Amino acid sequence: MRGLAYLAAAAMLASCAPASRVPVAAEAPVPVSAEMRSWGTVVFLWQVSPSGEVQHTSAERPAGQQSMFAYWAVTRRAQVGPEGYVKIRALFDPVARLRPGAWTCGQGYTDGPYGMARWGAGERATASYHSGCPSRGATALFAALDPATKQVEAWTANGEVISREWMGPPGEEPKR
Numbered sequence: 280m281r282g283l284a285y286l287a288a289a290a291m292l293a294s295c296a297p298a299s300r301v302p303v304a305a306e307a308p309v310p311v312s313a314e315m316r317s318w319g320t321v322v323f324l325w326q327v328s329p330s331g332e333v334q335h336t337s338a339e340r341p342a343g344q345q346s347m348f349a350y351w352a353v354t355r356r357a358q359v360g361p362e363g364y365v366k367i368r369a370l371f372d373p374v375a376r377l378r379p380g381a382w383t384c385g386q387g388y389t390d391g392p393y394g395m396a397r398w399g400a401g402e403r404a405t406a407s408y409h410s411g412c413p414s415r416g417a418t419a420l421f422a423a424l425d426p427a428t429k430q431v432e433a434w435t436a437n438g439e440v441i442s443r444e445w446m447g448p449p450g451e452e453p454k455r
Contacts, residue, residue, distance in 0.1 A: 307400070311367050313424055315394035320446070321352050322392055325431045327367045331360040335435040338446070341453040349447030357438035367430065370423040371398035374406070374416070381416035382406065396424055 308329035315322040324336040335357075338350040375398060388411035397405045408417055445452040 308364070308368075309397070309400050309404075311364065311371065311398050311427070313394065313396040313428065315392050315424075315428075317392040318347065320347055320350065322394075323428060323432075324354075325428065325435075327359070327364050327431065329361065329364050331358055331363045333357045333359055333363065333431055333434050333438070334441070335431050335438070336442075337432070344453075346447070349451065352442075352444045352446050353440060354442040355435040355438035356441050357434045359434050363434065367427050368398060370427045371396070374419045374423050375399060375404060377416050377419060379403065381419070382414055384409075384412040384414050384417065387411040387413050387417075396420060398423075 310326045310328045312324075312326040314324040321336060321338050323338075325334065327333050333356065334354055336352055336354040339353045340350045344350070374396075387409065389409055391410040393407075393409040395405065395407045406416070406420055408420055410421070
């Protein structure tokens with residue numbers, strides 16, 4: 280009987296004690312980024328940081344150049360503020376809600392551009408893709424990637440050039 284009294288008293292005292300709460304750390308925002316290549320050559324690479332710094336690399340071909348393997352990889356930078364990051368990140372929300380099985384491609388053609396996109400932290404927020412993939416996940420990714428890339432291109436069109444690297448055959452760089 281005395282054991283029950285002790286148990287009841289302990290229960291009452293425990294109910295008076297403040298609940299200890301361990302703060303849950305919010306996921307720190309990570310840059311949103313994407314890249315696309317074709318036959319190993321850069322189509323585009325871009326990244327938008329949570330602070331709104333944008334970097335965009337694209338292939339710029341010399342006038343009259345026909346070879347896809349001879350180009351300058353030009354990287355430009357712009358600042359669009361945190362609201363720019365939020366805008367780009369929001370484009371990937373439908374992709375983030377997809378289940379992992381949505382990425383299964385099945386019989387897609389593989390002779391096309393390919394790349395990777397990242398819109399958050401962790402494995403579920405990164406996708407490798409090829410443009411011939413007919414899956415629901417790839418369709419959603421392309422629906423986000425296209426407007427995001429166009430927005431990044433618009434932001435950086437007149438941005439500061441921070442690098443320009445010749446990617447063609449050595450010694451064949453045209454005069455600027």
